[in-house]
Amino acid sequence: MGAMATCTTQLSPSSSSLFRSQITKRPFLFPPAKIDRHGFSPRRLKSLSLSHRSSVSASVASSAEPEKSTRTLPFRVGHGFDLHRLEPGYPLIIGGIDIPHDRGCEAHSDGDVLLHCVVDAILGALGLPDIGQIFPDSDPKWKGAASSVFIKEAVRLMDEAGYEIGNLDATLILQRPKISPHKETIRSNLSKLLGADPSVVNLKAKTHEKVDSLGENRSIAAHTVILLMKK
Numbered sequence: 001m002g003a004m005a006t007c008t009t010q011l012s013p014s015s016s017s018l019f020r021s022q023i024t025k026r027p028f029l030f031p032p033a034k035i036d037r038h039g040f041s042p043r044r045l046k047s048l049s050l051s052h053r054s055s056v057s058a059s060v061a062s063s064a065e066p067e068k069s070t071r072t073l074p075f076r077v078g079h080g081f082d083l084h085r086l087e088p089g090y091p092l093i094i095g096g097i098d099i100p101h102d103r104g105c106e107a108h109s110d111g112d113v114l115l116h117c118v119v120d121a122i123l124g125a126l127g128l129p130d131i132g133q134i135f136p137d138s139d140p141k142w143k144g145a146a147s148s149v150f151i152k153e154a155v156r157l158m159d160e161a162g163y164e165i166g167n168l169d170a171t172l173i174l175q176r177p178k179i180s181p182h183k184e185t186i187r188s189n190l191s192k193l194l195g196a197d198p199s200v201v202n203l204k205a206k207t208h209e210k211v212d213s214l215g216e217n218r219s220i221a222a223h224t225v226i227l228l229m230k231k
């Protein structure tokens with residue numbers, strides 16, 4: 001998420017109350033089936049109503065024509081991508097771990113590129129809007145937020161939809177610093193935040209061959225693919 005900030009300040013309210021504060025009475029316009037193609041019941045859809053910009057609601061409405069299928073998918077796959085600019089004077093937080101470096105992410109929350117893209121992968125698998133729409137960077141509430149808050153909310157939504165993590169594969173892309181000494185700590189913390197067995201959480205890291213902003217230590221990016229399974 002491009003505008004999430006660098007700060008490790010923890011937010012005290014629970015993730016669900018934070019999310020509920022984003023709620024309005026306008027529901028998503030998903031098919032009026034008992035259980036829709038996303039695996040959500042109408043009761044659940046009410047709790048997922050969002051107050052994000054009208055353009056978002058309009059695009060959801062126009063793209064969500066009623067469909068005949070009422071089956072609940074046994075598996076759902078999701079992909080997440082995130083990139084942040086690196087600037088001197090900020091901490092580098094990856095997967096909730098403070099990594100020693102000469103620069104970090106300038107963003108609205110703590111700028112945790114890995115957690116942001118994992119959240120987007122979960123939301124994508126559930127067929128929900130992206131992290132920027134659910135936690136808008138225009139909202140001062142998220143300034144300096146620890147990204148673990150976003151993970152907890154995504155896990156709550158996954159659980160509510162009746163899914164659990166099958167497995168997750170993430171790739172960090174950065175030129176410096178070397179991630180190998182921190183990889184297991186990051187992976188272990190990510191597993192903990194997700195409430196998942198470490199054996200289903202995989203983390204890879206690679207450089208960008210000194211090419212472009214990623215390769216010039218001016219940015220950091222991450223990709224995540226996740227498989228959710230119906231509980």
Ligand SMILES: [Zn+2]
Nearest residue numbers: 001004082116
């Ligand atoms: Zn981000």
